[in-house]
Amino acid sequence: MKILVAVKRVIDYNVQIRVKEDGSGVHTDNVKMSTNPPDDNAVEESVKLKESGKVKEVVAISIGEDKAQESIRKALAVGADKGIHVKADSYIEPLGIAKILKKIVEKEKPDMVFLGKQAIDDDCNQTGQMLAAMLNWPQATFSSKLNIKEKSLEVVREIDEGLETLEINLPAIVTCDLRLNEPRFASLPNIMKAKKKPMEQLNAKDMGVDLKNRIEQLKVEEPPKRKAGIKVASVAELVSKLKNEAKVI
Amino acid sequence: MSVLLIAEHDNSKLKPFTFNAITAASKIDSDVHVLVAGTSCENVSKETANIPLVKKVLVCDSPNYQNYLPENLAPLVIKVSEKYDHIVASANTFGKNFMPRVAAALDVSQVSDIIKVNGPDTFVRPIYAGNAFATVKSGDKKKCVTIRPTSFDAAEKSGGSATIEKVEAVDIPSTSKFIKREETKSERPELGTARIVVSGGRGLESGENFKLINDIADKLNAAVGASRAAVDAGYISNDHQVGQTGKVVVPDLYIAVGISGAIQHLAGMKESKIIVAINKDGEAPIFSVADYGLEADLFTALPEFLAELNKLNTIQK
Numbered sequence: 185m186k187i188l189v190a191v192k193r194v195i196d197y198n199v200q201i202r203v204k205e206d207g208s209g210v211h212t213d214n215v216k217m218s219t220n221p222p223d224d225n226a227v228e229e230s231v232k233l234k235e236s237g238k239v240k241e242v243v244a245i246s247i248g249e250d251k252a253q254e255s256i257r258k259a260l261a262v263g264a265d266k267g268i269h270v271k272a273d274s275y276i277e278p279l280g281i282a283k284i285l286k287k288i289v290e291k292e293k294p295d296m297v298f299l300g301k302q303a304i305d306d307d308c309n310q311t312g313q314m315l316a317a318m319l320n321w322p323q324a325t326f327s328s329k330l331n332i333k334e335k336s337l338e339v340v341r342e343i344d345e346g347l348e349t350l351e352i353n354l355p356a357i358v359t360c361d362l363r364l365n366e367p368r369f370a371s372l373p374n375i376m377k378a379k380k381k382p383m384e385q386l387n388a389k390d391m392g393v394d395l396k397n398r399i400e401q402l403k404v405e406e407p408p409k410r411k412a413g414i415k416v417a418s419v420a421e422l423v424s425k426l427k428n429e430a431k432v433i
Numbered sequence: 434m435s436v437l438l439i440a441e442h443d444n445s446k447l448k449p450f451t452f453n454a455i456t457a458a459s460k461i462d463s464d465v466h467v468l469v470a471g472t473s474c475e476n477v478s479k480e481t482a483n484i485p486l487v488k489k490v491l492v493c494d495s496p497n498y499q500n501y502l503p504e505n506l507a508p509l510v511i512k513v514s515e516k517y518d519h520i521v522a523s524a525n526t527f528g529k530n531f532m533p534r535v536a537a538a539l540d541v542s543q544v545s546d547i548i549k550v551n552g553p554d555t556f557v558r559p560i561y562a563g564n565a566f567a568t569v570k571s572g573d574k575k576k577c578v579t580i581r582p583t584s585f586d587a588a589e590k591s592g593g594s595a596t597i598e599k600v601e602a603v604d605i606p607s608t609s610k611f612i613k614r615e616e617t618k619s620e621r622p623e624l625g626t627a628r629i630v631v632s633g634g635r636g637l638e639s640g641e642n643f644k645l646i647n648d649i650a651d652k653l654n655a656a657v658g659a660s661r662a663a664v665d666a667g668y669i670s671n672d673h674q675v676g677q678t679g680k681v682v683v684p685d686l687y688i689a690v691g692i693s694g695a696i697q698h699l700a701g702m703k704e705s706k707i708i709v710a711i712n713k714d715g716e717a718p719i720f721s722v723a724d725y726g727l728e729a730d731l732f733t734a735l736p737e738f739l740a741e742l743n744k745l746n747t748i749q750k
Contacts, residue, residue, distance in 0.1 A: 197696065198696070201561045201565060203565050210560075210561060210565055222678075277542045278533070278542070279537060279543075282537060301678075304561070305560065306560055307545065307559065307560055307561070308545045309533070310533035310536070310543050311533075312533075313503065313529075313530065313531075313533035313537070314534070314536065314537035315537075316534060317507065317534040317535075317536075318537050318538075322606075322609040323503060323534070323609075325526075325530050326526060326530075328671070341526075342671050343526040343614070344526045344625070344672065345617065345672065346614070346615045346616045346617040346671075346672045347614070347615045347671075348611075348613070348614045348615075349612040349613045349614075350502075350610065350611060351609075351612055352608060352609045353609070356608075361678075362661070362678055363664070398541070398542035398572045398573045399544060399570065400570040401569050402568040402570055403567070403568045404560070404565050404566070404567045405565065405566050406564075407563060407565065407566050410708075413708070413720075413724040413725055413726060414725060415715075415720070415726045415727070416725050416726065416727050419727065419729070419734055419737040419738050422725055422727050422741075423738065423742065423745070425725055426686070426707070426709070430686070430707045430724065430725075432685050432686040432706070432707050433653060433686065433742070
C-alpha cells in the first residue's frame with residue numbers, strides 16, 4: 185500500500201503572533217516557522233505503518249513557497265520515501281489546495297491520504313474533507329486510532345461526545361488528531377540522508393486547476409484585550425470576590 | 434434568499450448548539466429553514482418547528498441518516514440546498530465533518546467558524562487560535578458557513594409554528610460503516626454550555642487528583658475541563674479538552690487550576706466572562722488573562738476552596 189501525506193508549513197505553535205498595523209494580516213518575517221502540529225502526527229502514522237510492513241511507500245507533499253520544502257525534508261528525515269513540492273507563492277484557500285491534491289492523487293495513486301485535522305494558521309479544518317468529496321472517497325476526520333485491514337480501515341475518531349468508531353473502505357482520506365501518536369524527532373544522520381531522497385518539483389500554476397480565491401480578507405485585527413485582573417492573597421479573598429464583586433457564585 | 438441550516442440531534446431531541454446556530458442563521462437572513470435528517474426523528478422535527486426563528490422544517494426520515502456519516506449526509510444536503518443561498522451548520526465535530534464535503538462538491542470556498550455576521554456575505558472569524566480576528570467576504574454565489582456556537586445566544590425554544598415538509602432520501606455510497614459511539618456519560622452539565630467550568634492541567638499530577646477538581650465542580654454545578662497537557666498525560670478523557678484543538682467554552686466563570694496557559698489553551702477559554710487562575714507559578718501566562726489570580730499550591734488551595742464554598746449556602750444553580 186501507498187500513503188500520500190500532506191504537510192503545511194505554518195508559524196510555530198509557540199509563537200505569539202502579531203497583527204500588522206495596516207490590518208492586512210499577521211507578521212511572518214523573521215518568525216519561527218514549523219510543520220503544522222497535526223501534520224506531524226500524520227507523517228508519524230504513515231512512517232509507523234511503513235515500519236510495520238503494512239505500507240510500502242510514503243510520499244510527502246507540501247504546497248507553498250520554496251521554504252515549504254523544509255516541512256517535506258523533515259518528513260523525509262523521519263522516514264518518508266519521496267517528496268513532492270508544489271510551488272505556490274501566494275495563499276491558496278483549502279478548496280484550491282484540495283484541487284491540487286486531487287491532481288497529485290490521480291498521478292500517484294495512493295491507497296490513503298493522511299492530513300492533519302486542521303492547520304493552526306487559518307484554522308479552516310476543510311482540506312481533507314474537501315479532497316474526500318472531490319475524489320468521492322470515504323473520510324475519517326479527527327482520527328486518534330487506526331487499524332488497517334485488507335481493504336478497509338477501522339478508525340477511532342474524537343468527537344464532541346467522546347469517541348466514534350468507523351470502518352471505511354480503501355482508498356480513503358484520514359485526518360489526524362494530536363493523540364494519534366507521538367511524533368518522533370529526526371536524528372542528525374537521518375536528516376543528512378533525507379537530503380539525498382528524491383523531491384519532485386511542480387508549480388501550482390501548471391496544475392490545470394482553478395485556484396482563484398473566493399474569499400476576500402477585508403481586514404485582520406487583534407481581538408479585544410481583556411482588562412488586567414488582580415492577584416488575590418488567599419482562598420477566602422477569592423471566594424469573597426467571586427461572590428460579592430463578580431457575583432458569579 | 435433563505436438560509437438552510439443543518440440540525441444536529443440524536444434522533445430524539447436537538448443538540449444544544451443547534452439553537453445557537455439558528456440565531457446566527459437568522460442574522461444572515463430571517464427566512465431560516467432547518468433540515469432535520471435522521472431516523473425516526475419525528476420528535477426532533479416537531480421540536481424544531483416550535484422555535485420562533487425557524488420558518489420551515491425539512492425532515493428526511495431514513496435509516497441512511499442515523500449516524501451522520503458525512504458520505505451519506507452530504508449528498509442529501511447538496512440536493513436540498515439547490516434553492517438556498519446559504520448552507521450553515523455549527524462548527525463542532527458535527528458541522529466540521531460534513532460541511533467541507535458539501536462545499537467542495539458545490540465548488541464553494543467554505544467560511545469556517547464564524548463568530549459574527551456583518552452581512553449576508555461578510556463574516557468575522559478567528560484565525561491563529563483566536564489571536565487575530567479576520568473579517569472576510571465570500572464571493573461565492575452559494576455560501577457554506579459554519580458557526581462557532583458559543584459566539585451566539587441560543588434561540589428561543591417555543592412559540593413558533595413552522596411548517597414541516599418531508600424530503601426524500603437520496604442514494605448513499607456504501608463505502609463507510611458506523612461501528613459504535615462511546616459517549617462519556619456525566620451527571621454534570623455539558624462542557625460546551627455550562628455556566629461554570631472548572632479545568633485542571635498538568636499541575637494536577639495524576640488522574641486520581643482530578644477528584645479535587647470534580648469536588649469543586651459538583652459543589653458549583655460546573656462542568657469539568659482540562660488542558661491538552663492533562664489529556665495527553667492520560668489524566669482525563671479527550672472530550673474534556675478545552676482549547677484550540679478541543680472545545681471552545683464561554684462560561685460565566687472559568688476556573689483554571691494547575692494550567693500554565695499555553696496559547697492553544699487560552700484560545701478555548703479566554704472569552705469567558707470571569708476567569709480565575711490558581712497556579713503556584715506566579716509567572717504563568719494564565720495570570721495574564723485571569724480576572725482573579727491566586728498564586729498557591731493547588732493541593733492546599735483546592736480543599737480550602739471547597740471548604741469556603743461549603744460555608745456559602747447561596748450557590749446559584
